[in-house]
Amino acid sequence: MQPERRGVLEAFYGRPWSWEERHAMLDFMREVGFNTYLYAPKNDPIHRNRWQEPYTNVEWAQFEGLATHARDAGVDFVFGLSALAFRYSGATHLNFLRTKLRAAQARGIRSFALLMDDIPSRFENSEDAAVFPDLAAAQAWLANELLREVAADGTFYFCPTVYHGSGDSAYLRTLGSALNDRVHVFWTGPDVCSPSISAADLQMVTQALRRPPVLWDNFPVNDLDMRYDLHVAPLRGRTPDLLAASGGYFAAPGALSAASQIALRTTAAYLRDPHRYRPDEAFHQAALASTSTPQEAQAVKFLSDLARRSPLVPRxxxxxxxxxxxxxxxxxxxxxxxxxxxxxxxxxxxxxxxxxxxxxxxxxxxxxxxxxxxxxxxxxxxxxxxxxxxxxxxxxxxxxxxxxxxxxxxxxxxxxxxxxxxxxxxxxxxxxxxxxxxxxxxxxxxxxxxxxxxxxxxxxxx
The missing domain is CATH 1.20.58 (Methane Monooxygenase Hydroxylase; Chain G, domain 1)
Known part of the structure; x- marks a missing residue:
């Protein structure tokens, strides 16, 4: 049985997708069966580095068009909120995020995500430590406050600062006890880019969070140190029992939107039927579906054979x-x-x-x-x-x-x-x-x- 939430993440480092690429991705998602799109590109400065600045009316019009397209395609469009060096004490920063969230709602966006990944694992403002006992308690408070703004028909996701590993820590246990039950929490598995993930890998984090995590699978993303690796290859190393143990599954492509779709087709095949999924056969079909002729598909497979370095392949x-x-x-x-x-x-x-x-x-x-x-x-x-x-x-x-x-x-x-x-x-x-x-x-x-x-x-x- 497929997971209820089957997502694609635009959340990589590097050049974000163009608006044309985003619309093309929505059409692709409708074709192969993904039903959730998260907008959170790290190199959109207004999303992340300069998150306190508003988007222009031109950009909001583009978001509205994308959200409308997503709705027509049967895809839930999730608007990502990020907040570097957030001040948990005082209302100023919270109001910035609320204003941005409400502006997105005015454009028809119903679902949101708070992304606190790849930031320091301690308070960056000394005043915050006088108000909250630790970072986990502060982040849970922030997520719960933003959730108040999200209507019942919307979904809310949270990416924690600790998002991979064994799954057992005081930080995660605090999140589990403090987060509202409506908050879905992302988890990438044993590693940032996990060579393999099984249901057993989710047991401890599920217990700590008091909810099955939503998998943020960092494949086929190829940003940062992986930017010279192609990652046009089939999904491997995900066991058939994994999906039933998760709260959803989101795949993370990279800046190469069209090339990523070849690998994403294999992920879609895995999500449709994990027990019958065969990586090599899925990749053959994906290459055929992504190209115009069998000759082109063979050429793509030939290149993939030689450019095979990725986290899913042992070093x-x-x-x-x-x-x-x-x-x-x-x-x-x-x-x-x-x-x-x-x-x-x-x-x-x-x-x-x-x-x-x-x-x-x-x-x-x-x-x-x-x-x-x-x-x-x-x-x-x-x-x-x-x-x-x-x-x-x-x-x-x-x-x-x-x-x-x-x-x-x-x-x-x-x-x-x-x-x-x-x-x-x-x-x-x-x-x-x-x-x-x-x-x-x-x-x-x-x-x-x-x-x-x-x-x-x-x-x-x-």
Whole structure:
């Protein structure tokens, strides 16, 4: 059974979505079955850093249009309220939040969220400590005060300052005892970006909060330190029993709205039927649904295989892409890679027995060029733009591999070896992660092998 609240969060760091992207997300949500949208982008200054400032009438008109679209799409639009360095003592700051909440209500918005994540875990104003025993008591008071403004047909969410971990702390227990029962509390699981989440992971936090938490699942978000990781991949590591133990499930995409939708389609499939959810099959269907042709879907999957680094993939498996058997078969056909080239790529899977053969790698290198060309000309302009930095990296690696094979095939041509090293320097200027050092190492080994072959030929008697 699906959770009642199935949300999408616009709550990442970095460039917020455009209004066009937000409307497109609402249409997408209606299509795949999400029913709640939370507006809380960290880099909207009026939402967060300068929260005491009002939105302009132009912005309120845009919010009203978005809320109307959401209502027509069967989606509950949740307006996020944030308050850095909030003063709990005195009425000034509370009145700022009330004014903003009421302005949102005047535009037809009924549901709200108070977001106190990623702030200091202590009072920032000494006067507050004289009024409240601790931060949890103060935050519960603030949430309850704002809830008074929310009509019975609206929903109210709260993101605590401690929003992940074991789930048992004095802070969480105070929230549980003090928060009104109508307040739904977000929780990201054992970690900020949790590799896995199960019903067992929610037991302690449910007891502390005296209510099942609403999952804030930080996938496929790729902000801050993850901005070079693509996260176009299926949802993994969520057990079938998780949803029944939660008060709802919200997925957190990143700034790449169209690319995030590929992963969100797999999340929607999990939410529809967690017991029958199969990540790889869901991702195949998501790629097909997100692109215009099977060829485009295959290109997206090809890139995803190489750009697989994410919190859902164990660190020691980030390089476990499908190229290794063909790379090993290639070098086996040449009696091994040059010893002077040094060790293989750290983190690669252990070599398995292979049949020596150069042909599969040469064919795969051509396929990489074709897939990169397809990605560079995707029919969807937003998806094409989202993927562009990783597509450019794939184009670069395809060129490197082509040049490296050319250097091997023409070992007498010094300039061919120079081309390889020059192209490597250019590709490495792009920090977007595609297969790590796999192709860099392969190309350098080709240069070593070409030099070795050239020197051996030069030493042979005429």
């Amino acid at each position: 020691d498996q980030a390089l476990h892409h499908p190229w290794w058997p063909v790379l090993d078969a290639f070098w086996a056909a040449r009696a091994g890679s040059p010893l002077q080239a040094g060790p293989d790529v750290p983190g690669r899977p252990a070599p398995q027995p292979v049949e020596p053969d150069e042909a599969p790698l040469r064919a795969l290198s051509v396929a990489m060029e074709l897939h990169a060309e397809t990605l560079a000309h995707l029919h969807d302009p937003v998806l094409r733009a989202n993927l562009e930095p990783w597509t450019e990296k794939l184009v670069g690696w395809a060129t490197v591999v082509k040049y490296a094979l050319g250097a091997l095939d023409h070992p007498h041509d010094l300039r061919a070896r120079e081309y390889v090293l020059e192209e490597l320097a250019l590709v490495r200027e792009n920090f977007h992660w595609v297969a790590g050092d796999t192709f860099d190492t392969f190309a350098r080994r080709c240069v070593w092998a070409a030099e070795e072959h050239f020197q051996t030929a030069a030493q042979e008697p005429a």
